[in-house]
Amino acid sequence: xxxxxxxxxxxxxxxxxxxxxxxNSRIVAGATDVMVQMRSAKPAEEKPLWLVDITSIPKLSxxxxxxxxVRIGAMTTHRDVARSAVIHDVAPFLxxxxxxxxxxxxxTRGTIGGNIVNASPAADSLPPLTALSARLRLISRKGxxxxxxxxxxxxxxxxxxxxxxxxxxxxxxxxxxSSCCAFLKLGRRESLAIARLSVAVLxxxxxxxxxxxxxxxxxxxxxxxxxxxxxxxxxxxxxxxEETVNLAAQEVGAEMIRVSGVRWSTEYKKPVACALTxxxxxxxxxxxxx
Amino acid sequence: xxxxEPEHKKLITFTVNGDDVEVEISSxxxxxxxxxxxxxxxxxxxxxxxxxxxxxxxxxxxxxxxxCLVPAFQVEGxxxxxxxxxxxxxxLHPLQEAFVEHTAIQCGFCTPGMLMSALALLxxxxxxxxxxxxxxxxxxxxxxxxxxxxxxxxxxxATKLKALE
Numbered sequence: 001x002x003x004x005x006x007x008x009x010x011x012x013x014x015x016x017x018x019x020x021x022x023x024n025s026r027i028v029a030g031a032t033d034v035m036v037q038m039r040s041a042k043p044a045e046e047k048p049l050w051l052v053d054i055t056s057i058p059k060l061s062x063x064x065x066x067x068x069x070v071r072i073g074a075m076t077t078h079r080d081v082a083r084s085a086v087i088h089d090v091a092p093f094l095x096x097x098x099x100x101x102x103x104x105x106x107x108t109r110g111t112i113g114g115n116i117v118n119a120s121p122a123a124d125s126l127p128p129l130t131a132l133s134a135r136l137r138l139i140s141r142k143g144x145x146x147x148x149x150x151x152x153x154x155x156x157x158x159x160x161x162x163x164x165x166x167x168x169x170x171x172x173x174x175x176x177x178s179s180c181c182a183f184l185k186l187g188r189r190e191s192l193a194i195a196r197l198s199v200a201v202l203x204x205x206x207x208x209x210x211x212x213x214x215x216x217x218x219x220x221x222x223x224x225x226x227x228x229x230x231x232x233x234x235x236x237x238x239x240x241x242e243e244t245v246n247l248a249a250q251e252v253g254a255e256m257i258r259v260s261g262v263r264w265s266t267e268y269k270k271p272v273a274c275a276l277t278x279x280x281x282x283x284x285x286x287x288x289x290x
Numbered sequence: 291x292x293x294x295e296p297e298h299k300k301l302i303t304f305t306v307n308g309d310d311v312e313v314e315i316s317s318x319x320x321x322x323x324x325x326x327x328x329x330x331x332x333x334x335x336x337x338x339x340x341x342x343x344x345x346x347x348x349x350x351x352x353x354x355x356x357x358c359l360v361p362a363f364q365v366e367g368x369x370x371x372x373x374x375x376x377x378x379x380x381x382l383h384p385l386q387e388a389f390v391e392h393t394a395i396q397c398g399f400c401t402p403g404m405l406m407s408a409l410a411l412l413x414x415x416x417x418x419x420x421x422x423x424x425x426x427x428x429x430x431x432x433x434x435x436x437x438x439x440x441x442x443x444x445x446x447x448a449t450k451l452k453a454l455e
Contacts, residue, residue, distance in 0.1 A: 002298075003317050003318065004296035004297055004298045004317050005296060005297060005317050005361070005363045006294045006295070006296045006297065007294070007363065007366075008294050013294050016294075017294055021296075028361065031359055031360065031361050031364065032341055032356075032359050035320065035341075035358070035359045035360075035361060036340045036341065036359070038318075039339070039340075050296045051317070051361070051363075053361070053363060053364060055364050079353070102341070102429065103341075103344065103428055103429020103430075104354050104407065104410075104425070104426060104428065104429050105341065105344060105347055105354045105355050105356045105359075105407075105429045106341055106356070106359075106429065108350070108353040108354055108355050109355055109356075109359065109360070190428065191428035191429060192342055192428070192429060
């Protein structure tokens with residue numbers, strides 16, 4: 001495959017180029033996925049591919065909190081999200097998730113925008129972002145549009161982004177101060193491991209000790225990110241005790257089978273999904289189960 | 291507004307171990323290709339070529355990266371540090387000395403990358419815990435040593451570097 005590159009200095013330059021070359025352009029940011037894909041691609045594609053390098057646009061890298069909304073620029077690396085004081089303060093489970101990506105070297109380069117747009121069902125940042133009901137801002141020459149993260153995905157590695165659009169930022173409402181959260185991931189080993197299963201839990205506990213709001217989003221067991229409503233309902237309005245938490249955890253296992261069907265890995269994944277969810281709920285509540 | 295045209299080849303400038311360099315790169319070159327083939331800095335090794343093994347680790351603007359995953363066109367204007375920049379006029383860097391003393395090298399293929407990850411850690415965190423050392427080299431595979439000697443060497447180098455201050 002022959003390819004060339006452009007290094008636009010502004011978002012405008014990038015979207016102008018994309019609108020003219022949308023059939024054979026590919027955005028590259030941290031390149032941790034693109035480089036591997038490019039090098040394994042079959043040669044002899046009829047058209048040259050243009051790589052649009054957005055690392056030359058400094059304005060796309062930021063984390064800020066304003067009027068209760070957290071905004072993360074698409075070019076923000078996993079390293080920077082994991083180290084952001086704002087994220088540690090308002091959504092520490094997102095910092096944990098970004099810290100579990102690949103290795104220090106991958107986190108230096110890989111970006112949150114790339115993690116979203118690549119749309120792997122096992123992407124580490126997606127469960128917490130889903131639990132946070134994050135939204136995305138996409139920009140093209142026609143203007144910008146905002147979509148809910150959950151509506152962004154069509155299936156594994158498939159999204160609704162148009163070839164002439166750039167993901168500009170991901171944003172979400174900062175959870176209440178009274179909320180608590182946890183992210184747990186199981187891989188074959190601790191580093192450089194793609195999630196076999198992960199789960200993000202975000203809870204709000206009222207003064208009487210009851211769970212007033214629950215968000216549960218697993219990773220690597222559904223074709224695309226999503227929340228498990230039956231599990232959330234099992235917790236809402238309840239004082240968390242062993243029975244309630246177990247029930248919610250069972251719902252995650254059941255939903256995984258409803259959506260993904262019984263597969264060769266189900267015998268392992270179902271009890272593990274339940275156990276991981278249970279552990280994540282207790283971790284969010286500040287109870288160390290081990 | 292300036293219209294940007296795609297390029298296939300480009301003359302880029304950046305620094306390697308503090309020296310300015312100017313290299314013509316093509317769109318398919320990776321940082322490791324530029325280092326090894328154009329600048330003849332063969333200390334940096336290529337293992338897996340897909341960012342899994344860390345053998346090709348170098349520092350880009352002070353942070354560890356897999357040089358096999360960095361497109362050369364993104365290197366323009368950056369500061370690259372490789373294992374060749376560690377020793378000063380023939381004298382090994384305390385990290386390198388510690389690796390030798392602790393037998394943290396067997397086949398040696400992972401060593402340049404290991405050293406660069408360790409260097410990034412110690413610059414940021416001169417007194418790391420054992421856990422922090424292990425995390426810092428978690429993106430570097432070693433199939434010989436079992437890691438214990440490497441971790442001990444980095445801890446020892448941290449102590450020696452601290453004493454040098």
